[in-house]
Amino acid sequence: MDELEGGIRRVTLPLPTRPGHVHAYLLPGEDGWIVVDTGVGTPDAKEAWRAELERAGGPVAAVFVTHFHPDHVGAAADLHELTGAPVYQGTLDYAQCELVWGNPAWSERLRDWFRLHGVPDDVTAELVGQSSLYRPFIRYQRDPVLVEAGEYLDGWELVAAPGHADGQLCLVKDGVLVSADHLLPRITPTVGLWPASRADPLGDYQGALRRMEELAPRIALPGHGDPIPDPAGRARELQEHHRLRLEEAVTALGSEPKTGYELSFALFGDDLKPGSRRFAVAETLSHAERLVNEGAALRQEDDSTVSYTAA
Numbered sequence: 067m068d069e070l071e072g073g074i075r076r077v078t079l080p081l082p083t084r085p086g087h088v089h090a091y092l093l094p095g096e097d098g099w100i101v102v103d104t105g106v107g108t109p110d111a112k113e114a115w116r117a118e119l120e121r122a123g124g125p126v127a128a129v130f131v132t133h134f135h136p137d138h139v140g141a142a143a144d145l146h147e148l149t150g151a152p153v154y155q156g157t158l159d160y161a162q163c164e165l166v167w168g169n170p171a172w173s174e175r176l177r178d179w180f181r182l183h184g185v186p187d188d189v190t191a192e193l194v195g196q197s198s199l200y201r202p203f204i205r206y207q208r209d210p211v212l213v214e215a216g217e218y219l220d221g222w223e224l225v226a227a228p229g230h231a232d233g234q235l236c237l238v239k240d241g242v243l244v245s246a247d248h249l250l251p252r253i254t255p256t257v258g259l260w261p262a263s264r265a266d267p268l269g270d271y272q273g274a275l276r277r278m279e280e281l282a283p284r285i286a287l288p289g290h291g292d293p294i295p296d297p298a299g300r301a302r303e304l305q306e307h308h309r310l311r312l313e314e315a316v317t318a319l320g321s322e323p324k325t326g327y328e329l330s331f332a333l334f335g336d337d338l339k340p341g342s343r344r345f346a347v348a349e350t351l352s353h354a355e356r357l358v359n360e361g362a363a364l365r366q367e368d369d370s371t372v373s374y375t376a377a
């Protein structure tokens with residue numbers, strides 16, 4: 067556990083996949099700690115949390131989940147059991163959490179969706195298998211307290227940060243932003259189109275980055291990596307990154323229709339493991355849809371395939 071400014075504590079939990087760790091934060095509140103994010107609900111997660119909370123001392127007033135990805139929501143039910151504290155989660159985020167993790171038919175839906183975007187059947191089977199790896203370790207809290215951007219949790223304002231996850235919420239107070247996976251140092255947060263995600267995740271993300279520039283927090287505490295000393299500058303870098311990626315995508319699209327799967331090779335190369343190809347396809351699609359919205363690309367769609375051409 068690391069002590070940060072303003073009495074904030076950082077707990078670093080191991081992850082079996084890249085980037086190898088995730089940070090949770092303990093924010094001091096009037097009535098006790100606000101625990102932000104939980105790590106994955108592996109069998110030893112609960113014991114690890116028990117030790118960390120003992121080290122921190124004092125009661126836990128609230129558990130807050132920024133978004134429903136396994137490394138953020140996975141041990142929410144464990145933390146609730148340990149502390150008795152209510153779990154707070156955004157309304158949209160919880161709906162998607164249930165849709166993905168509470169739904170045995172999700173794998174089928176994901177399989178159909180990859181097929182629709184041109185992924186061959188054998189690769190689809192691998193991609194869907196990869197996405198199920200975390201499933202046994204996701205112990206999200208059923209019926210959490212649902213919250214919205216603009217509300218406050220013990221003095222911390224909840225800020226909408228869609229893109230990486232549609233319903234992601236960050237917290238901000240006195241210039242300190244708990245940014246979860248909205249702003250990360252060095253690595254670029256993935257922004258993907260998924261079944262049942264909002265129509266234009268990259269457009270959402272660009273808007274959220276612009277708002278982050280205006281908010282201009284003094285420091286951001288991310289879900290992975292070191293604190294970010296210039297969050298507005300990082301938000302500008304990420305916008306520039308996506309501007310360049312959109313240019314690459316437009317160049318890679320020609321008059322011949324390309325599926326998201328085909329286009330992902332032009333953008334991400336052909337040397338990807340299945341777990342990474344899954345995100346590459348989703349991210350390629352978020353760029354293709356942004357281009358459609360900008361009028362730079364066209365989407366063709368029939369019952370079996372979605373493809374894109376340059377406009």
Ligand SMILES: [Zn+2]
Binds near residue numbers: 135230231
């Ligand atoms: Zn995430």
